[in-house]
Amino acid sequence: MxxxxxxxxxxxxxxxxxxxxxxxxxxxxxxxxxxxxxxxxxxxxxxxxxxxxxxxxxxxxxxxxxxxxxxxxxxxxxxxxxxxxxxxxxxxxxxxxxxxxxxxxxxxxxxxxxxxxxxxxxxxxxxxxxxxxxxxxxxxxxxxxxxxxxxxxxxxxxxxxxxxxxxxxxxxxxxxxxxxxxPEMVFAGExxxxxxxGRIPAGVWAGIVGVSLMATVQSMVFSFVERVGVDRGFTVEQVASVLVAVGLVTLFPAVLAAVLQHRWPARRVMMGGPVAQAVLALTIFNAGAFLPYAVATSLFPFVMIFTHTFAFGYFAHADPTGRAVAATPAMNMIGSGIGPFIGGTLVQHSGYPALSHAAALLAALAVLAFALTAWRSENGLHQAAVTQD
The missing domain is CATH 1.20.1250.20 (MFS general substrate transporter like domains)
Structure with missing residues (x-):
């Protein structure tokens, strides 16, 4: 079979x-x-x-x-x-x-x-x-x-x-x-x-919101990394080299996430991902020198891929029916669809710093969503232990 x-x-x-x-x-x-x-x-x-x-x-x-x-x-x-x-x-x-x-x-x-x-x-x-x-x-x-x-x-x-x-x-x-x-897995009592x-756990819904917010930040920021580089006065060759580096760097987060699966708790990775996004976004849109801009831009997609891999595994474990992870396209594409529009509006009316501040705000909301996911998960484990006792 x-x-x-x-x-x-x-x-x-x-x-x-x-x-x-x-x-x-x-x-x-x-x-x-x-x-x-x-x-x-x-x-x-x-x-x-x-x-x-x-x-x-x-x-x-x-x-x-x-x-x-x-x-x-x-x-x-x-x-x-x-x-x-x-x-x-x-x-x-x-x-x-x-x-x-x-x-x-x-x-x-x-x-x-x-x-x-x-x-x-x-x-x-x-x-x-x-x-x-x-x-x-x-x-x-x-x-x-x-x-x-x-x-x-x-x-x-x-x-x-x-x-x-x-x-x-x-x-x-x-x-x-x-x-x-x-599907390989058949669960007891299924x-x-x-x-x-069966209901998707509330903590998973909070995590889905967190991933959607991260996807929004990803598309909102990444849509303008090339433009902000040119507008900062970096040469076309410099900006092009950064984009090539981005393509190479994106090969590694999924592999690293697989290696660290049993070493780093998914909930901590999920809460740390938006923080890293915010720091990198603030660097990209406020750096006056090429090196910090290049490093932050190259690492920016890494954060989303790495964090989402842990989130996918967490959702699959928390909702073994597969329905939560079946909504992965919606989580990603909602952000991809509205992020460029939000980013373009902010840049047009308030400039690049406003875009970085909005990214930090959305990242903070994502941290709160993932914190709710972690709290719900711990609460569920505590209730299960009490029931067994």
């Missing part, structure tokens, strides 16, 4: 994760191509990406509570297949309305597949390590994609971007149709009613 513990099953989950999270890698090239090749305004281009993200969020919010009611081995390849068709549709027209429709349909289909993928990861024997492997795969893909895609677009035009998106989705559809695993109707 092909399960989450077999090599084929794990590879299929990693491929599905990469395809489903492709926007996290492609967003700069995506928006840039729409502006440069399709002659859309920045607002129109950002709007198309937002439509895709909105589709992912809606699909995740609808699918996550229903994770155990439908067969993931059918839903996941079907969703990626529909996403591939949507992106092929995008290659056939330059009309904004057609592209908007393709982005919405592609986002909904991708979000559905990704929710069932993450839910299945959450029911593996070691969700923390499974998610770390998937995040590492995404990091490897990002280096290849960001290195090759600008040249591909330059040679074959903007439609080539959507053709590549379609190809990635098609590969994911085939891989998951052939090798998507059955019934279909418990899988579908």
């Amino acid at each position: 092909n399960t989450t513990e077999t090599l084929r099953g794990r590879v299929a989950l990693c491929i599905a994760h990469v395809a489903g999270m492709i926007d996290m890698v492609a967003l700069p090239v995506w928006v840039g191509t729409l502006i440069a090749r399709y002659q859309f305004t920045p607002q129109q281009s950002g709007g198309l990406a937002t439509l895709f993200l909105a589709g992912v969020v809606v699909a995740s919010l609808v699918c996550a509570p229903r994770f155990n009611r439908f067969p993931a081995r059918l839903v996941v390849p079907a969703g990626f297949g529909l996403a591939a068709i949507a992106f092929v549709l995008a290659t056939l027209s330059v009309r904004y309305e057609i592209l908007a429709l393709a982005h919405v349909l592609g986002g909904i289909a991708t979000g559905c597949s990704l929710s069932f993928t993450h839910g299945t990861m959450g029911r593996s024997r070691n969700p923390h390590r499974m998610f770390a492997a998937a995040q590492f795969s995404l990091g490897v893909f990002s280096i290849a994609f960001l290195g090759a895609m600008p040249l591909v677009v330059e040679r074959w035009g903007g439609q080539a971007l959507f053709m590549v998106f379609g190809a990635v989705m098609a590969i994911a559809a085939v891989a998951t149709a052939l090798f998507f695993p059955r 019934t279909p009613q418990l899988q579908s109707r």
Whole structure:
């Protein structure tokens, strides 16, 4: 039987994760191509990406509570297949309305597949390590994609971007149709009613809010790291070298999170992540010298990937039905969708320091959310001990 513990099953989950999270890698090239090749305004281009993200969020919010009611081995390849068709549709027209429709349909289909993928990861024997492997795969893909895609677009035009998106989705559809695993874990006393109707613990909900706030800070800050570098007077070559460093650094947080899984408590990592985000954001937008700007920018995505890997493992353990981690796309994409808008508004009206202060405020709220998660968890353990006594 092909399960989450077999090599084929794990590879299929990693491929599905990469395809489903492709926007996290492609967003700069995506928006840039729409502006440069399709002659859309920045607002129109950002709007198309937002439509895709909105589709992912809606699909995740609808699918996550229903994770155990439908067969993931059918839903996941079907969703990626529909996403591939949507992106092929995008290659056939330059009309904004057609592209908007393709982005919405592609986002909904991708979000559905990704929710069932993450839910299945959450029911593996070691969700923390499974998610770390998937995040590492995404990091490897990002280096290849960001290195090759600008040249591909330059040679074959903007439609080539959507053709590549379609190809990635098609590969994911085939891989998951052939090798998507059955969940390995079956929990004592588990019934279909418990899988579908049992409540997600309140502490997990607080943690979900914390991850969403961190995702907002991530996208809000990272959308402007290139621009603030140029505006501070750093050369284009210097800023480009920092972005290359970012791509290389993102390979390591998932691996490190897997190594430290049993050495660092997840709750402490979750509470420390937003603090690190705030310190790095304040450095990025207030540093006058290149070195602190470069170091802080290079490390900034590291914090989100590292913290989220621990959070994923914690949610999977606290809610073994898999529904909480099935909402992972919504946690990420809500932040990705609203972060750039919030950041752009702050920069336009109040400047870069205001953006750093807003990031620190949201990070503080994330710490409070994770503190509530930790308190709820400790309270639950205390009550369980009292009941046993």
